[in-house]
Amino acid sequence: MSALLAFVCLAVLTGCTGGSANAGGRPTVVIGAKQFTEQWIIGELYEQALSDAGYDVELKSNIGSTNIIDGALTSRQIDLYPEYTGVVLQVLAGDDTLPPSAADTFRKAKEFQKTRGLTMLDPTPFQNRNAVGVKPEFAKKYGLKTIGDLKKAGHVVFGEYPDNLEGPLGYHHMVKTYGLDDTEVKSLNIGLQYPALDNGQVDAADVFTTDPQLARGDYTILEDTKGIYGFQNVAPVVHRDVLKEQGPGFEKVLNRVNGLLTDQAVREMNRAVDVVRLPPSEVAETFLRANGLIR
Structure with a gap:
């Protein structure tokens, strides 16, 4: 409580x-x-x-x-x-x-x-913005600070909720804007991206900045340098x-x-x-x- x-x-x-x-x-x-x-x-x-x-x-x-x-x-x-x-x-x-x-x-x-x-x-x-979250150890391993830095990690499995694959806030727009050519998407309902990150099922995921899971410090938010999430x-x-x-x-x-x-x-x-x-x-x-x- x-x-x-x-x-x-x-x-x-x-x-x-x-x-x-x-x-x-x-x-x-x-x-x-x-x-x-x-x-x-x-x-x-x-x-x-x-x-x-x-x-x-x-x-x-x-x-x-x-x-x-x-x-x-x-x-x-x-x-x-x-x-x-x-x-x-x-x-x-x-x-x-x-x-x-x-x-x-x-x-x-x-x-x-x-x-x-x-x-x-x-x-x-x-x-409450969309953001890209990763595990701190993943960010440290590849020196990730921005969304564009995901290119340093090579092939990346990205968790995205089904309604946000397309459109200006969606996965495909992010991939195109940041040139993330070696990225694979895994469709996950809202909330399931965190256990998927914890279990290594995805390397990065779409999160919301007011998600309570972020308060624990168990995830690193990558900077949106191109301002795609507004x-x-x-x-x-x-x-x-x-x-x-x-x-x-x-x-x-x-x-x-x-x-x-x-x-x-x-x-x-x-x-x-x-x-x-x-x-x-x-x-x-x-x-x-x-x-x-x-x-």
């Missing part, structure tokens, strides 16, 4: 006071979340905070990849979901070049969403008419939640779910109560 206590203590240190609102007969807002731990937790944070503030909301978790959940949003099956700012530009807008800062990435992503009748609320302090803060993507229907208090609740989501807080909550095996709903509730956002 130490991980849960750790993030509760962190939450108390960063506490704030939540507000209140009255749904007033407004339509139910459907919140979506993608199919991995961090999204489940953020979805629960949004749903519980809004419900406690008096809004009528429903959470649909585990919807799918970026393109799938974006399709659910644009077809009005859901009304909002948490998205990574760089992903908006790279996957949805199809941008080949990325802005030089987190602020520019958010601004450009919000401008893109505006053309679709959507908007993005305040971004989180934390960001900046990835999280912001709710929401239909603009939903904000009008729900009133200004709705946006304020979500912004308060997002303002608390630091790297450490998110990593500890991910750890509470993935390692301690607590339900995402329980982890979210504990965090929100500790910060005074729910009663």
